[in-house]
Structures are given as C-alpha cells and as structure tokens.
C-alpha cells in the first residue's frame with residue numbers, strides 16, 4: 001500500500017437494483033490490499049448509501065475513490081435536483097423517497113446520518129437544480 | 142451456534158447455505174428498512190425481515206450479518222436466491238411472524 005490508488009465509477013440513474021456495484025468493487029479492492037475489516041465495513045456502507053441516494057434522488061452520477069495509505073477519500077458527484085435544506089435532509093427520518101422505492105425497503109431517512117456516523121469527515125455541497133457533491137473520508141489508522 | 146444449526150433447531154427452510162456453516166449467530170436484529178439495518182445491526186446478528194429483494198442481500202453483506210431470515214412466509218424470488226448464492230449469504234425462511242421468530246432465536250442463543 002505505497003502509492004495512492006484511484007478508482008472511478010459511473011452510477012446508472014435508472015437501475016437501483018444494480019446500485020451497490022461501486023461499493024462492492026471498492027470493498028473487494030480494499031480487502032486485497034489488506035485494509036482492516038472495520039474500515040472496509042464503514043467505507044462499504046457509506047459508499048452504498050451515497051450510491052443509492054444518487055440513483056433514487058439524483059438520476060445517477062459519478063464516484064471517485066482515492067485510496068491513500070492513511071485515508072480513503074470518496075467523492076460522489078451528481079447533477080440532479082440538489083438538496084434545498086441540507087440540515088433538514090440530514091435529520092434521521094426525513095425522506096422524500098418515492099413510494100416505489102419505499103416498497104423495496106428504502107426511505108427510512110437514515111442514509112445521510114449513516115454516512116455521517118460511519119465516515120470520519122463528511123461534507124455536502126448542493127445547489128438546487130444544479131447538483132450535489134458529497135465528500136467523505138475514512139481514516140485507516 | 143451457526144446459522145445452519147439454528148435453522149435445523151427451529152425448522153427453518155434453508156434457501157441458500159452461503160457461509161452459514163462458518164458464521165456464529167450472536168444476536169438478533171428485526172427491521173425491514175434497509176438504512177436502519179446498515180446503521181444499527183451488529184456484525185454477526187441474525188437479521189429477520191419480510192423485505193425480499195436483491196437489495197436485502199446487498200445490505201446483509203454490507204452489515205455483515207451472519208444470516209438473513211425471511212419471516213411471515215414471504216416469497217423469495219429467483220433473483221434474490223441467485224444473489225445470495227453469489228455473495229455467499231446464508232438465506233433462511235420461516236412462516237413464523239417476525240416477533241415469534243426473534244424470541245425463539247433469542248431463547249435458543251440464550252442471549
């Protein structure tokens with residue numbers, strides 16, 4: 001684990017049954033390079049939540065993952081409808097998920113709080129009708 | 142106790158064995174909302190839910206639960222079984238309601 005490793009993913013906005021592929025792939029990579037199970041679990045969960053949000057709320061987007069020896073940085077960028085009130089969106093239980101995804105088990109309004117809880121740093125930048133960029137970092141030591 | 146031993150003791154249907162012979166079931170978590178499971182379920186727990194789709198399996202892998210039990214006799218479709226087999230997830234099924242199943246497991250594991 002000397003050099004930083006960069007991974008890039010395109011997230012399809014139509015197919016949330018396939019969402020989770022970036023998360024699964026990053027998880028596999030981290031396992032191969034010997035990252036601790038706890039850090040892998042946290043990275044996989046925050047990425048999955050972010051990926052699902054891009055599919056359900058923003059019509060897809062791109063994910064960039066930087067793996068450095070001491071830290072994993074994930075940037076999830078979409079050009080969706082944006083988040084008008086980030087503080088409100090962060091509240092546990094707040095969700096605008098449509099009925100058809102609720103029937104699949106999404107829409108608890110817990111995704112963003114999970115991302116905050118399991119990452120060491122999280123930043124959301126969003127402009128209504130322009131898009132949302134979520135940056136999360138997980139420390140490896 | 143492994144998830145497979147638990148399935149045998151409680152007469153649960155084994156839909157996918159996955160890693161159910163290697164894991165240790167050491168808790169119970171009941172919930173149908175996926176983000177709550179990812180936020181709160183502990184690794185190794187037995188997860189009981191009626192939510193039957195491939196996202197259930199993805200979340201089971203992420204949360205690292207020891208097995209998934211579909212309660213209330215809900216039907217499991219082919220895609221879900223395939224995904225469980227692919228991912229090595231132990232998937233079980235029962236006609237019991239979620240609470241009764243959870244209580245039976247709680248007692249069996251002497252939690």
Ligand SMILES: Nc1ncnc2c1ncn2[C@@H]1O[C@H](COP(=O)(O)OP(=O)(O)OP(=O)(O)O)[C@@H](O)[C@H]1O
Nearest residue numbers: 053057058089095096106107108109110111112176
């Ligand atoms: N990338 C995004 N683009 C636009 N809106 C978003 C985005 N991510 C989150 N939101 C908004 O923030 C709300 C809360 O998100 P959060 O992930 O916490 O819950 P959820 O996705 O609705 O349900 P859950 O994640 O529990 O299945 C969403 O319902 C949505 O309104």
Ligand SMILES: [Mg+2]
Nearest residue numbers: 049053111112
């Ligand atoms: Mg979400």
